[in-house]
Every structure is written in structure tokens, then in C-alpha cells.
Amino acid sequence: GAGVSQSPSNKVTEKGKDVELRCDPISGHTALYWYRQSLGQGLEFLIYFQGNSAPDKSGLPSDRFSAERTGGSVSTLTIQRTQQEDSAVYLCASSLGTVSEAFFGQGTRLTVV
Amino acid sequence: AQSVTQPDIHITVSEGASLELRCNYSYGATPYLFWYVQSPGQGLQLLLKYFSGDTLVQGIKGFEAEFKRSQSSFNLRKPSVHWSDAAEYFCAVGLYSSASKIIFGSGTRLSIRP
Numbered sequence: 001g002a003g004v005s006q007s008p009s010n011k012v013t014e015k016g017k018d019v020e021l022r023c024d025p026i027s028g029h030t031a032l033y034w035y036r037q038s039l040g041q042g043l044e045f046l047i048y049f050q051g052n053s054a055p056d057k058s059g060l061p062s063d064r065f066s067a068e069r070t071g072g073s074v075s076t077l078t079i080q081r082t083q084q085e086d087s088a089v090y091l092c093a094s095s096l097g098t099v100s101e102a103f104f105g106q107g108t109r110l111t112v113v
Numbered sequence: 114a115q116s117v118t119q120p121d122i123h124i125t126v127s128e129g130a131s132l133e134l135r136c137n138y139s140y141g142a143t144p145y146l147f148w149y150v151q152s153p154g155q156g157l158q159l160l161l162k163y164f165s166g167d168t169l170v171q172g173i174k175g176f177e178a179e180f181k182r183s184q185s186s187f188n189l190r191k192p193s194v195h196w197s198d199a200a201e202y203f204c205a206v207g208l209y210s211s212a213s214k215i216i217f218g219s220g221t222r223l224s225i226r227p
Contacts, residue, residue, distance in 0.1 A: 022181075033215065042119075042219035043203060056214055091157070098213050099145055099164060102205075104157040 002026075004105035006092050012111045013082055014086045021077040021108045025094030032075050033093040034067055043091065050076065050098065076109055115140060117206050119218035127226045131215055134189040134221050137205030146187040147205040147215070148178055157203070163187065174198070199225045 005024040013019050025032050034046040045059035060066070064082075069075040079086055089109050093102035105106045115141040126132055138144055148160040161172025168180040178189045187204060204218040 035217070045214060045216055048214040064206035093157075093215075095215075099207065099209060101147055101159050102215055103159075103160050104149075106156045 004092055004094050004103055006090075006105035006108050008108060009025055009106065010109045010111075012113060015084060015112055018078065018080045019110065020081055021079075021090050021092075021110070023071065023075045023077070023092030023094075023105060025075070025092070026103055028075075028096070029094035029103075030072065030097045031095040031100070031102075032069055033095075034075070034077050035091045035093065036088045037091055037107070038088040046077070046090075079110075082110075084112045086110060087112045115206060115208065115214075115216045117204055117216055117218035119204055119221050120204075120223045122219070123224065124224045125224040125226055126194055129193050132189075132191045132194045132198070132223070134202050134204075134223070136187045136189065136218060138185050138204075138206045140185070140206070140208060142207045143209050145209065146178075146180060147207075148172065148176070148187075148189045149203045149205060149217075150174075150200045151203065151220075152200040160189070160202075175227065194223075194225055196225045196227070199223055 030051045032049040036041040047067045048056040064080045067077045075110045089107040092109045093104045095102045118137045146163045149157045151157050160176050161170050163170050163180045171177050176191050201220045203220045205215050207213045208214040
């Protein structure tokens, strides 16, 4: 596609529910990132996929968070049993590979009520 | 572990004044470096990048940055700011390795005084 696409753009969920956030990277990009940006904060690294390598999950804040990338393309970030502190904008980015700039989607704003 | 520090949380400069935003990184390996800008309600846009070669790099919107290995710094500069430059600025760092990820600093919010 022309750019990184994320859906939904906004999500309001009740505390304790599970949510899935989707990311469609730029076609041909082998690397995919998920970041979290809380209100007024910087970008917190969550997880990184590069080609067929095992993902770098070192940024996932708890075992309620998981992500997968199917067929080296679309990625889904899943948050189980959501908590209010999970409220943030979740940003996805893709790049051609290592040593390449990341292109960002517009993000999914998650609100846990 | 990778880390990026932007020591200034919020900076205010007058329109037309010069600007320098600081960025320091902590690595033992050769980094590649970025500056991104996030305008209110907008997505992240790449301003400039450094991979190798000339340590002074030019970017969009009149910005430039200089990589100083001895100081582990990659400061962003602009000789004369415009009101439209008000935004959040993020420095980011990656490593030359097969498993490298890009890590972002906490950001510097830039306000412009009329």
C-alpha cells in the first residue's frame, strides 16, 4: 500500500476485555515495529519483527500483551484483560529492513473505561 | 542496552530565533540516527537521518543535525524557527546489526513565542 495502515483508528473498550489492533505495513517492508505513546509521553518500544527472525519482544510490558505477524505482512497486537493504564496511542511502523528509516501509521487510540 | 536521552522536555524560542535540540545516545556500537517530528494531531514524520559518511546531515524544513561520535550526540538545529515548527521532536537510534530495532527518546516539545 501507499503507507502504513492501522485499524481501528479509535477503540474504546471496557476494563477486562481483550482488544486486537491491526497493522498493514508498506508492501515489501520486512521490518515491523509496535510502539506505545501515552499522553504527553515518548514512544515506548513494544515489539519488533524482522523477516523470518524471532521477534524482539523485550518491550512488551506484561504477558497480557502479545503480537503476531502473519506471512511476513499484516501484524496484530493483542491486549488481554485490558487495564486503564493500557490507554494510549499504539503506533505501528515498518521499514525496508535493518538500517532503514521507519514509516509510521496514524496509530490506534485505545481508551479503556 | 540501547538508550536515547533528550534532556530537554520543553523548549520555548521566539519566532526567527535559532534552535538546537539535544540528543545523546548510549551504545558501544555504531549507531544510525534519526530525528522525527510529530505535529499536533499528526503522525510521525522523518526530518532527517544519518547512516554514515558526512556527519552533518540536512533534512526537510530547513533542519540539520550533526553526529558527534566523541560526544555520543546527534543534536538538531535550525537557524531560524517559524511558528509552524511548534511540535514534538523525537530523536531515534538504531544499531548496525541484523537484529537491531529503533529506539526513541522521550521527546522535546517545542513552543514558538510570537
